[in-house]
Amino acid sequence: MSYQYVVLRCVPRPxxxxxxxxxxxxxxxxxxxxxxxxxxxxxxxRVLDPLLDLDQVCEALTFVEGVCRGDDRGGAAARQSPGQRFGFLKAPRSTVLQPGPVHGGVTDDPARQLERLLEQLVG
Known part of the structure; x- marks a missing residue:
């Protein structure tokens, strides 16, 4: 099955x-x-930016979880179809949490591929 993904980046000081x-x-x-x-x-x-509010970054990531899962944490965006929600999440933003470019691939297990990508790209 084909898939698309974006890497979420934290940009403390754009x-x-x-x-x-x-x-x-x-x-x-x-x-x-x-x-x-x-x-x-x-x-x-802390090395990159000791003044960054990491709790706020985690709150933004929790919002992304809500959008992905279609629950209340994602607000109005969570009520869209999965494809529309992905479109919302991959749209460029000028905030501290930004999506990178869209990439793609093929897998027989999307959940396992997501774990692999997290390990490879985030650590």
Whole structure:
């Protein structure tokens, strides 16, 4: 099955264009699959920007979870179809949490592929 994914980046200071990968959103239309996995390494962020509010970053990632899963945490966006929700999440933003470019691949297990991508791209 083909899938698309975006890497979620935390950009503490957009003017410096420095970022750390914090999550992956994967959409597989044929499996009706949309989910996110994320991990925030607080020690790495303290080095990059000691003033960054990491609790706020985690709240934003929890919102992304709600959008992916179609629950109340995702607000109005969560009430759309999975494809529309992925479109919402992959749209460029000028906030601290930003999606990278869309990539794709093929898998027989979208959930397992999401875990692999998290390990490879976020750590």
């Amino acid at each position: 003017d410096r264009e420095e970022f750390l990968n914090v999550g992956v959103v994967l959409h597989c239309q044929s499996a009706d699959f949309l989910d996110v996995r994320w991990h925030v390494d607080r020690d790495r962020f």
